[in-house]
Amino acid sequence: MWWQWIAERITLGLHIPDGFLHAPVALLWWLPTVIAVGVATRAVRQSLDDRAVPLMGVMAAFIFAAQMLNFPIAGGTSGHVLGGAFAAIVLGPWAGMIVMTCVIALQAILFQDGGIVAMGANIFNMGIATAAIGGWIARPLLTRNGSFTTNRLWIATVTAGAGWLSVMAAAALTSAQLVLSDLPAAIVFPAMLGVHAVIGIGEGLITAAAVLFLVTTRPDLLQANAPAGTSSARVAVIGLIIAAVTAAFAPLASPDPDGLERIAEDVGFIERATDAPYHMLPDYTIPWLGETPLSTILAGLIGVAVMIGLIWVIAALLRSRPPARS
Amino acid sequence: MLTITNLTYRYPDGTPALRGIDLAIAAGEKVALLGVNGAGKSTLLLHLNGTLRPASGAIVVDGLPVTPQNLRQIRARVGLVFQDPDDQLFSPTVFDDVAFGPLYMGLAPAEAAQRVQQALQAVGMMGYERRAPHRLSLGQRKRVALATVLAMQPSLLALDEPSAGLDPRARRALSELLRALPQTMLVSTHDLALVADVFPRAIVLAEGRVVADEATASLLAHHSRLLQYGLI
């Protein structure tokens, strides 16, 4: 039915299509994505060696398929799983990021779910952030001295919480990017976070059930990919993510319009702050050429070249190190 | 009990699989559905519980038309077993899979567990409750697949080649089970011994049409017609 189709599309609302993000915002979000995916690629090559291709490839196909497994909630809407948290809990954060990156890229190319220019942002929201939550928050909490815990209630709580949180983080990041692209914060934040607070419940329940199922039937799979210990770097990352997510959740905690407006203002401030790099070329003109069209075009081209160059250099730095082989 | 009028169906790729099927089955009747590979047997059975939606025509089960609004009630009345047991079994364990139907219908867990025991006993799969379905042999999976609908106690059983892949003893047990079950049945099969044993009436499909609908005894008596329909 058409309304179910629309409902389903709205739950896919995390896949930002092209056209919505301002080009600088879209390019800006490619930066952390390229860094994370580059590091993840190296990490996966190190830990999995020549198993990486078949395992990561089939797992990406699995997440793609698992996203279709839904259950009716009410009134034509259905719960389903995004899968980033699950993938990271089971396979580890880096592998989870690689798997989700492939899923999001394939969705954009084959099914036009999510844009191409916006893919950097989409991968960051649904792939990097969700896998970070699954891999760096849930996994350390689920392992004791290098082996997976057996306390089912604890596993259920942590995994369900991580699933919910991953959807909320993705929704908050998506909202932030849309707001940076001039969509109204007073509508986008409450709408996105409100809808996904509910959708996240489905994610949490499915993630918990799936992990519990593995704990009973194939504990060997979980053990095979269990992390060693928690390093301080990991803890730092956890702190960072928690801080970011809490900041993003603030609109929910303060439902009164004043609170919303204040957030909108704060976000406006962030927007101005992130705009600064582009304002190195004031008003998109080159000073000595004056306010001519040529000046605007040149300024724009320089801005793009700087951005693309930056992304390129980082990518090159990440790949120039020889692959470590054990 | 089951009335089908002028049912046609075309797969999304354009294959016309059913071209105007008419048939009626009375309560308690046991009917065999025969025909060569690709005749449309599976396609017809998939319509009985609304898995496929007809391009045109109507299906009425027990006075209730098969429509999107009635699907849940229809599925309580029609127990459909897919031809490929891997299409049927989706749960992590045999117990979970057989218990799914009863639990979904709202039976209490204890009652559902009892239904599971009965159903597994009926198909001779007691003791396999905790096994993973995809680790069973083909014949074992076929039997568990049958158990999953028996546990729901439907009034019409629509079975797609239930005896394929069974060993001789399991086949004899199946034949006895089908004879003993009180339900109305429409069962597709290539197994003429099973047909002669269990089903007094046989319907033959060819290229999506009913080409014969008569007493099994009279059909089996005519060697030339069996040859013509590709049944031997």
Next chain:
Amino acid sequence: MADESLADRALAPASGIAVYDGRVTTWLALGYIFTLAWLPAGAWDALIMAALILWFVIGCGRIGLRLIWRRSLVAWPFALAALTLAIARPGEPIAQFTIGGQAFTVTDAGIVATATVMIKSWLSVQAVMALIATTHFSELLTALAALRLPPLLVMILGMAYRYLFILQDEALRMLRARDSRSAALPNRRAGRNLRWRATITGRMVGTLFVRAYERSERIYAAMLARGYDGQPLTTPPPSLRRIDYVLLIGGSAACIGLIIVAYT
């Protein structure tokens, strides 16, 4: 419903000889989409030219504009979000309305922004569809590899594409099996409760995961059996022909032209 495979959703590559090099089509499509992203709000002349260029290419490629238009509607529900732009931009007020005591003002700048976003979004989707209708996925991977995507990632993407439809079919079969036994009795509430349904679904996810994991192990064994050692198989792609360079230069010129038109 579960009876039609999602595989149908990916347009089948157009039959016949591939006239264009996959790298050229991929790069041009990406360039076109990036160009669109840089067009400012209200650059109607550039947007119209961009649309005409795209539709001309689609028409030349005999892909079927109608089919692409029909399928390009996927992006439209997100257009709801674009509507909010109409009230977000400062500008001449055009209309006002209140929802829940809060007043919203639709401005002219806002409407321009909304329309621009919708058109850009729609054209980008069509460009991707035109790309996958003309370019085989393996060619697309070659093009990405030439853009210096890590080889490991390219190989993983290829493997994911290979097993995508197989695992989707498996998921669809599981859903169909579950649906066909999701029954309701006349006087009883069906479906128990939300938690139970979610748990069943979670176990289906787990089951599918185990099957996929085991499949990846079999694939790994099969790859090792054929001498795979983790190194990417690099058959260097054929070098570009003159016609490819002409197309690339022509396409880039068109993109730059669009930018110039938009900003002057």
